[in-house]
Amino acid sequence: MLSIKNLHVKLEDEDKQILKGVDLEVEAGKVHAIMGPNGSGKSTLSYVLSGRDGYEVTDGTAALEGEDLLAMEPEERAAAGLFLAFQYPVEIPGVGNMTFLRTALNAQRKTRGEDEISAGEFLKLIRDKAASLKIDAEMLKRPVNVGFSGGEKKRNEILQMAVLAPKMCILDETDSGLDVDAMKLVADGVNALRDAGRGFLVITHYQRLLDHIQPDVVHIMSDGRIIKTGGPELAIEVEKNGYTDIVGEVA
Amino acid sequence: MAVAQPKQDLTETRLATLDLPQGAGWAREAREAALARVRDMGLPTRRDEYWKYTDPASLTQPAPPRAALFEATDEAPLFSEIDRLRIVFVDGVFDPDQSDDLSLAGVEIERLSDALNKDIHWARDVFGTLEAAGQTPVARPLAALSTAFATDGLVIRATGMAAKPISFVYLHRSETSDAMLHHVVRVEEGAELTILENGPAAARFMKTMEISVADRGAFHHIRAQGRDHERRAATHMFARLGEESAYKSFTLTVNGILTRNEHVIELTGDDAIAHVAGAAMGDGKTIACHHDDTVFVTHDAVNCESRQVFKKVLRNGAEGVFQGKILVKPGAQKTDGYQISQALLLDEEASFQAKPELEIYADDVKCSHGSTTGAIDETALFYLRARGVPRETATDLLVLAFIDEAIQEIEDAGLQDEIRTRLQLWLERRRRG
Numbered sequence: 003m004l005s006i007k008n009l010h011v012k013l014e015d016e017d018k019q020i021l022k023g024v025d026l027e028v029e030a031g032k033v034h035a036i037m038g039p040n041g042s043g044k045s046t047l048s049y050v051l052s053g054r055d056g057y058e059v060t061d062g063t064a065a066l067e068g069e070d071l072l073a074m075e076p077e078e079r080a081a082a083g084l085f086l087a088f089q090y091p092v093e094i095p096g097v098g099n100m101t102f103l104r105t106a107l108n109a110q111r112k113t114r115g116e117d118e119i120s121a122g123e124f125l126k127l128i129r130d131k132a133a134s135l136k137i138d139a140e141m142l143k144r145p146v147n148v149g150f151s152g153g154e155k156k157r158n159e160i161l162q163m164a165v166l167a168p169k170m171c172i173l174d175e176t177d178s179g180l181d182v183d184a185m186k187l188v189a190d191g192v193n194a195l196r197d198a199g200r201g202f203l204v205i206t207h208y209q210r211l212l213d214h215i216q217p218d219v220v221h222i223m224s225d226g227r228i229i230k231t232g233g234p235e236l237a238i239e240v241e242k243n244g245y246t247d248i249v250g251e252v253a
Numbered sequence: 254m255a256v257a258q259p260k261q262d263l264t265e266t267r268l269a270t271l272d273l274p275q276g277a278g279w280a281r282e283a284r285e286a287a288l289a290r291v292r293d294m295g296l297p298t299r300r301d302e303y304w305k306y307t308d309p310a311s312l313t314q315p316a317p318p319r320a321a322l323f324e325a326t327d328e329a330p331l332f333s334e335i336d337r338l339r340i341v342f343v344d345g346v347f348d349p350d351q352s353d354d355l356s357l358a359g360v361e362i363e364r365l366s367d368a369l370n371k372d373i374h375w376a377r378d379v380f381g382t383l384e385a386a387g388q389t390p391v392a393r394p395l396a397a398l399s400t401a402f403a404t405d406g407l408v409i410r411a412t413g414m415a416a417k418p419i420s421f422v423y424l425h426r427s428e429t430s431d432a433m434l435h436h437v438v439r440v441e442e443g444a445e446l447t448i449l450e451n452g453p454a455a456a457r458f459m460k461t462m463e464i465s466v467a468d469r470g471a472f473h474h475i476r477a478q479g480r481d482h483e484r485r486a487a488t489h490m491f492a493r494l495g496e497e498s499a500y501k502s503f504t505l506t507v508n509g510i511l512t513r514n515e516h517v518i519e520l521t522g523d524d525a526i527a528h529v530a531g532a533a534m535g536d537g538k539t540i541a542c543h544h545d546d547t548v549f550v551t552h553d554a555v556n557c558e559s560r561q562v563f564k565k566v567l568r569n570g571a572e573g574v575f576q577g578k579i580l581v582k583p584g585a586q587k588t589d590g591y592q593i594s595q596a597l598l599l600d601e602e603a604s605f606q607a608k609p610e611l612e613i614y615a616d617d618v619k620c621s622h623g624s625t626t627g628a629i630d631e632t633a634l635f636y637l638r639a640r641g642v643p644r645e646t647a648t649d650l651l652v653l654a655f656i657d658e659a660i661q662e663i664e665d666a667g668l669q670d671e672i673r674t675r676l677q678l679w680l681e682r683r684r685r686g
């Protein structure tokens with residue numbers, strides 16, 4: 003599904019290398035988790051994959067189902083099936099949540115050569131998904147993320163994911179700032195989307211999320227590289243002992 | 254002060270092309286007085302402080318530059334869905350054949366030329382009077398020119414609740430038309446009137462509207478100056494407001510080589526309110542675009558409120574100007590004055606100049622003003638694109654969001670939607686190219 007090879011990334015305006023050779027293969031139907039110390043490059047990886055400005059790929063490749071992601075515009079990557087749940091969801095005053103989501107969904111469908119969804123169908127779809135995430139209709143009427151609490155913003159990311167139904171979902175610390183119940187809602191939202199055709203890359207600092215979303219593979223990222231890969235037990239080890247041992251052991 | 258020779262020459266050259274309309278009595282006197290004002294002030298030049306940011310040369314030269322006709326035959330005209338009294342002007346000339354009958358419950362409507370020929374007429378208290386009063390402290394000679402020479406326009410008096418909005422539709426049919434209109438409006442005590450204006454009007458369009466609102470009267474004005482790229486227009490709205498009266502005006506402008514919209518508002522009765530808003534979108538890609546909002550609000554009564562909300566979205570070298578002044582006269586206590594002008598520049602070539610001013614001679618007032626110039630929010634743009642919205646569409650969503658604060662100043666929700674939907678449609682068409 004998602005195939006990253008030897009990815010090297012530096013900041014565009016600064017001589018600062020952030021990713022120093024990332025190799026990662028997420029198969030369809032699998033959930034991979036990435037953990038790692040602050041500043042190790044996890045968000046950078048997710049931004050580079052989704053096409054944010056400000057980074058320069060100096061080496062390596064990234065492909066989604068064989069298609070070169072790095073050659074596409076951000077909107078083309080989204081239409082190809084890539085989704086990033088942002089670590090810091092963005093507030094957009096003046097743009098209604100519903101308008102935003104419908105425009106996004108229809109733009110993706112159009113790019114893929116599919117018919118636009120009707121207003122009625124869309125309403126039904128979003129109501130259905132919002133209900134399961136316990137997002138009330140009033141919130142949907144507000145401008146995108148404006149006045150949302152931290153937890154509401156994160157739930158809104160998952161709502162977008164559920165509506166857009168992407169093939170490859172990257173979740174950047176979607177669990178941080180969530181209370182226990184919200185965490186469970188988010189996990190349920192993710193689990194509901196798990197199927198044989200879809201891949202997940204879950205960036206997190208906490209084992210707790212992984213209790214709810216059982217990962218198939220866990221990676222540890224440090225200083226711009228994946229330094230260790232293992233099963234769910236790796237997350238438990240991190241939770242218990244922190245990163246020092248793992249980082250030390252590899253160095 | 255004597256008018257400098259070059260300005261005098263410019264003025265006389267222009268005046269030589271115009272004839273004072275026939276007539277006698279009070280109207281003739283008003284026109285002659287206006288002509289004398291024009292000569293006293295001289296026509297504007299770039300050297301005048303008030304025209305520092307906008308070059309009036311094409312507005313004062315004897316004949317206008319040619320302007321291509323613009324017609325969107327594939328869309329319903331603006332306000333078509335609104336139940337209204339439709340009055341059509343073709344290149345600045347009233348066209349009775351295309352217009353509805355000039356009759357409407359709660360309102361008296363006459364052509365300017367008819368009204369001015371009547372010996373006794375309420376309009377004599379308004380025609381040229383508000384314009385003349387609005388010449389100090391800043392000269393507006395183009396408005397005086399219209400008092401002197403405009404032959405067409407409407408004279409409207411609301412005596413009660415107008416049964417529906419009066420809609421002026423300006424059609425542009427000649428590439429060289431030089432139109433001058435003068436409308437006179439009186440809203441009587443407790444009466445209410447809405448005027449809609451739209452259409453490209455003429456190659457060069459000068460329009461003055463004088464509006465006198467009596468105590469507890471309300472005047473609403475919604476205008477769209479739309480997409481005829483080669484337009485050159487200078488408009489003036491002079492308003493005088495009585496006690497507890499209201500004046501609310503909104504203008505949507507798209508493109509235009511030169512557009513200058515002036516509002517001169519005097520709050521003379523206690524507890525009156527004046528809201529003026531504008532949204533302009535300019536793209537200088539194929540044809541230059543310059544848009545200027547100039548507003549002068551004078552508070553001369555107690556407990557009045559004024560609001561100015563202006564938004565401009567500019568790209569490809571389009572230029573925006575905002576000059577806004579709030580003058581609070583001695584004794585105008587409890588004044589609440591607010592003014593904001595904001596520009597969204599979509600590229601490095603676009604520019605915005607703002608000159609916000611407050612002049613306050615009363616001590617118990619609340620006045621604030623602000624002006625901002627910004628670029629598109631890149632973080633928001635990326636967020637939208639990451640969800641699959643193409644760059645152009647995402648930009649338009651952010652543009653609409655930016656402009657919406659001005660649209661929200663329109664009181665009537667239906668008219669708000671009309672403007673909003675229209676803007677959306679235009680942006681979509683623009684995207685399709």
Ligand SMILES: Nc1ncnc2c1ncn2[C@@H]1O[C@H](COP(=O)(O)OP(=O)(O)OP(=O)(O)O)[C@@H](O)[C@H]1O
Pocket residue numbers: 013020038039040041042043044045046047056089
């Ligand atoms: N645009 C930028 N400008 C300057 N430095 C940047 C930029 N983007 C990333 N960095 C730097 O790159 C490094 C990696 O940042 P990144 O956000 O990817 O870390 P992270 O692993 O997601 O950390 P956290 O766990 O705290 O979210 C950090 O040192 C960060 O300061």
Ligand SMILES: [Mg+2]
Pocket residue numbers: 044045046089174175
């Ligand atoms: Mg991060």
